[in-house]
Amino acid sequence: MTRRVLLLATKDTIAYSTSPGQERVASGAELLDAIPPDRLAADVVVEDVLAEPSWDTSPGTMLGLARRARSAILADGFDGVVVSHGTDTLEETAYLADLLAGAAAQRGAIVFTGAQRQLDELSADGPRNLASSIAAAADPLLRGAGAVVCVDDELHAARWVSMVDATTVRAFSSTPFAPLGRVVGERVEVIGPAPPRPAEAYGEPESDVALLKTYPGMDSGLLTAVVDAGARGVVLEGTGLGNVPAGLFAAIAELTEWDVPVVVASRCRTRTVGLAELPPPVGMAARVGAIGARGLPAGKARVALMVALGDGGGVAAARDWFDRLVPPPGG
Template sequence: MADRVLLLATKDTIGYATAPGREGVASGAELVATIPADRLGAEVTVEDVLAEPSWDTSPGTMLGLARRIRTAILADGFDGVVVSHGTDTLEESAYLADLLAGPAARRGAIVFTGAQRQLDELSTDGPRNLANSIVAAAHPALRGLGAVACLDDELHAARWVSLVDATTVRAFSSAPFAPVGRIAGARVELLGAAPPRPPEAGGEPEPDVALVKTYPGMVAGLLSAVVDAGARGVVLEGTGPGNVPAGLFAAIAELTGWDIPVVVASRARTRTAALAELPPGAGLAARIGAIGARGLPAAKARVALMVALGGGGGVAAARDWFDRLARPADR
């Protein structure tokens, strides 16, 4: 019996056509039809998902995809799920799905894909990426790896993948880590270990988490403004290993006192060490209650904080969640 794969098609660039006389957006079924039958390698069921453009994807849409993935594997018996997604925020949606997958990550494959070139462009990358993703989603080797991104013949772990070049088909990288695998024709070749599975998530993720990029001379009132607008948590994109302007310290302490967690990520790659474990002079915000992102880039730290606050907790719950993210979880 052929493996059963569900395709959740959110449209975006992989389905766009803009040439005169061919304008439109391909449905999921039309995308599958671009793949030669001998390359499918699975029984594909298609569901078209109403979604915003990737650059404006809402937390509700990301959460809806994560829920459908989990249900498709655990309740509907699919062997794998492919999500065609715009590349702007693919890494965030994939990481949220990874954090919320729970036992579904052990039972089936979860594969996100997209395209840098429109469907009607010369040498479009969409059909190849989709064909590879279906091959990957049907392959038993991906069960247990969690969510991955499949683009340009490579498989990247959701925790590590980042969009690094918005101008070419070699758009995604896991650096400094290696891709976890690659697709060679109809074969899946695993290249290395995936990141540890995250701890089991509890409750509904909190969508109102703000992401603020810091800069020298930044005024503290900007943090108060996002909280006044309804943010239940704040991620600061700092510099170096986890530094933010000293002028924000009083505001960070105040927010922490209100049980609103402040997580400090970095615009650079960092280690998984806690802020308080950094050498003297670095990570000073830890002294007034800030939480380290544990190596996550700011956009993914925001996703992780959304999940951390899902159980209704505040600073203590968020700190515990990020500490557990940095440790291997029981499989």
């Protein structure tokens, strides 16, 4: 039986041609035309999605892609979904789709892919990435894995994947975890287990969440300024195990009293324990109300906080949500 896969094409580098006199952006159908017919592992339906460049992807676009991927499987009966996406923020959009997939994760695969080289460049990586992603989305072995990223024939869990190199076609890695698998021909070869599925998400995610990178001597007024500008939550990218300057503590406490959650992530890889579980003086921000990101990098912590604040939730809802985020094995 031929499997049906939906391609949500958002353009970006995978679709760009910029040779002099040939500047253009390929449609999703044109991207498929770059793949030999005998390399297509499924019957593919294309939907072109109007989207910003990946480095400027709006929360509304991210949410729209996540919702459409879920409904394509649950409501429209597709066996899988492929999203072609710019690589700059691909991991954040993929993680949001993973958090919102719900029952769709058990019934079909949601595969994100992109390209580092433009469509008209020598040895463009987009066509192969797209062909491999279609094969992955059509393979029942990926059911239950949630959203994944397929690049250079490797499959990475959205929870673990990071863009680590903007200069080569092997731009993504799951380190320190192994990839979930690889695409060999038209089939998926499983390498390791997927991370446990996240807690069930409820309500409409909040789109206005700020992300600030901390630094010594940082003015605490920056935190209140983003809230005054409309942010319903704040993620701070700290250092080490989750440290932020002590000069921010009063502002964190104040925002917590205002029912605006402040989540502390780190620029480093960290364990999935909460801030309050760390030995002093590490994690002191927990004493003034900060919530630990539990191992999520700052960009994904922002996505998780968007989901936590669904339907007008505040500090209590955010704290409960991060406490229920299932840690990866060995976390």
